[in-house]
Amino acid sequence: MISMLLRLVSLALLAALVSGCVSSVLNVDKKAAQPIPTRLVNEMGGKGMSPTDPILVRIFKQESELEIWKRDQTGRYALLKTYPMCRWSGKLGPKTREGDRQAPEGFYHVSAGMLNPNSQYYLSFNLGYPNRLEDALGYTGDALMVHGACSSSGCYALTDEGVAEIYAVAREALEGGQRVIQVQAFPFRMTPENMAKNRGDPNFEFWMNLKGGYDIFEVTRRPPKVSYCGGRYVFDARFKDGEPADPLAACPPTVTAKNPAVASRAEADWLAMEQLLSASTTLSAHAYVDGGMHPYFRELLGRIGPEALSKRTSVSSVPVSRPEAALADTHVEGE
Numbered sequence: 001m002i003s004m005l006l007r008l009v010s011l012a013l014l015a016a017l018v019s020g021c022v023s024s025v026l027n028v029d030k031k032a033a034q035p036i037p038t039r040l041v042n043e044m045g046g047k048g049m050s051p052t053d054p055i056l057v058r059i060f061k062q063e064s065e066l067e068i069w070k071r072d073q074t075g076r077y078a079l080l081k082t083y084p085m086c087r088w089s090g091k092l093g094p095k096t097r098e099g100d101r102q103a104p105e106g107f108y109h110v111s112a113g114m115l116n117p118n119s120q121y122y123l124s125f126n127l128g129y130p131n132r133l134e135d136a137l138g139y140t141g142d143a144l145m146v147h148g149a150c151s152s153s154g155c156y157a158l159t160d161e162g163v164a165e166i167y168a169v170a171r172e173a174l175e176g177g178q179r180v181i182q183v184q185a186f187p188f189r190m191t192p193e194n195m196a197k198n199r200g201d202p203n204f205e206f207w208m209n210l211k212g213g214y215d216i217f218e219v220t221r222r223p224p225k226v227s228y229c230g231g232r233y234v235f236d237a238r239f240k241d242g243e244p245a246d247p248l249a250a251c252p253p254t255v256t257a258k259n260p261a262v263a264s265r266a267e268a269d270w271l272a273m274e275q276l277l278s279a280s281t282t283l284s285a286h287a288y289v290d291g292g293m294h295p296y297f298r299e300l301l302g303r304i305g306p307e308a309l310s311k312r313t314s315v316s317s318v319p320v321s322r323p324e325a326a327l328a329d330t331h332v333e334g335e
Helices: 002-018 025-032 038-046 132-136 160-175 192-197 204-220 260-278 295-304 306-313 323-328
Strands: 055-060 065-071 077-084 106-110 115-119 122-126 145-147 181-186 226-229 232-235
Touching (some): 025 115, 025 122, 025 160, 038 077, 055 160, 065 160, 077 160, 106 204, 115 160, 122 160, 132 226, 145 160, 160 181, 181 204, 192 204, 192 260, 204 232, 204 260, 295 306, 295 323
Parallel strands (some): 055 181
Antiparallel strands (some): 055 065, 065 077, 106 181, 115 122, 122 145, 226 232
């Protein structure tokens, strides 16, 4: 019996190594059970939050940032922390097919079962791409993650240290009773300036659809309710006959009115965008070689090189993906 147990353990260890896991199964539980850092718990307390309060995640490609928002004592969500992203791949725009190197854009919902303690990139959580709308549109691809290291082929990489902290915050919220964590992934912060710069992009109509959810959160500081119909996202709508079954079918009648404050915000942003477009100021969208990297990491990459950066961002020294492309992307907020 003992020899059989030893054999089973040996086979499990071998399977883990063959699968490319960063850590053996013996320390996976320890890695995934790391507590939220004391300093961050103290910050939560100072903002009227507890570790088990629900969270929301926002991702911005152009700025290469991931935000963790947490519900406070008022019932609204407040910004807890912003994390610089080390690497994302592709360009601005949604992911539509397997192998396009695109990091997804859209609204996703992460449950406890989507946390991955045995990731090849230290720790990770699955975004749930394709969501129901993307699946109906025929978009392909899977295992699109937020993970560690500084390597991306359609995922969002935040270094091992960064993802360990995010993983712990998400784990505590889910164990505290939150059913799913809403993740909002955007091409950029949806300001009138950024919308104006990208007015001629083929994805502009899609981005305007995403902006509906962005505006709701900006105004109300609560996660919008997400529905799918008419081949698009529909936010904060209650339908007369229940949730639409077919994401591509025409939207059924609703029994809710638009939030006046949100509608006013959307109208003001549109007018501001139109004014920018009609002014003589030159507006140009940034062209990406292949994805982006936060300026903090780009400066490090240029100064110490890819090998040294891989050691700083990954306990197993996962190579930085396409370092030449990361250095060629010189986008700076405000350009």
